[in-house]
Amino acid sequence: MLFRSQAARAQVVDHLRARGLRPGVVSRGYGGDAQGCVVLAQTSQPAEVGDEPLLIHLKTGAPVVVGRDRVAAARTLLARHPGIDVIVSDDGLQHYRLHRDLELAVIDAAAGLGNGWPLPAGPLREPASRLHEVDAVLQVVRGSAPPRRFEGLATWRVDTAPGPAYRLQAPDEVRTLADLPRHAWLAVTGIGRPQGYFDMLTRAGLRIEPRAYPDHHAFRPGELPADRPVLMTEKDAVKCRPFAGTQWWAVALDLAPEAGFAGWLDAQI
Secondary structure (H helix, E strand, O other), X not given: OEEOOHHHHHHHHHHHHHOXXXXXXXXXXXXXXXXXXXXXXXXXXXXXXXXXXXHHHHHHOOXXXXXXXXXXXXXXXXXXXOOOOEEEEEOOOOOOOOOOOOEEEEEEOOOOOOOOOEOOOOOEOOOHHHHHHXXXXXXXXXXXXXXXXXXXXXXXXXXXXXXXXXXXXXXXXXXXXHHOOOOOEEEEEOOOOHHHHHHHHHHOOOOEEEEEOOOOOOOOOOOOOOOOOEEEEHHHHHHHHHHOOOOEEEEEEEEEEOOOHHHHHHHHO
């Protein structure tokens, strides 16, 4: 099963486990400097294995292996965890040597396919026509962005909403955004489309000072003020845990696929 979007991958992994399956994940580990294939552990560092694979492992508990060679990563995963019966590949659509039974493309409804051109002229890694070869498209809708139309494709809408927030120094301390203090927050993130995150916080009634960093930004000690209240995404939080200030909080993202997607996915498997 191959597709994009860290949050969607985590949710699919949880769904597969709830069905009684034993999923594992393979990933490139973008942003990490791992050599060969690396099996993730609770103590893995994002600088080695990448922020998104580590977050998937921490949130789901599923076995995760990172490696440039997806086939080698899948073989390593099965060798270390022979009970796995379904593999979810992170960002693996263009890795054709890796066998796939199901392909899911995840698209941001607001951005769509951008200008429709592959890299370096546009944002796509393959021609737009490749989309008509996948089994289904998931459109992640943030705020008021309307979903796109993809004629002839099985397309499912996925709505987003802010989930609970937790304090980095005490992850068991969980609050809704409505229960957070009403002071001004420094909202920071290193994700691909930061404005959606900032808009989500503003819609929740929070006063924020937005500060965007490049996607997969490697936060360092001293880069953020330790004495200020800070809100960040979970993807950023995995890199900031070792040096977090006392009032640094991570905000989870809840995804709600439209009715019918879970049944469709179960039927494919």
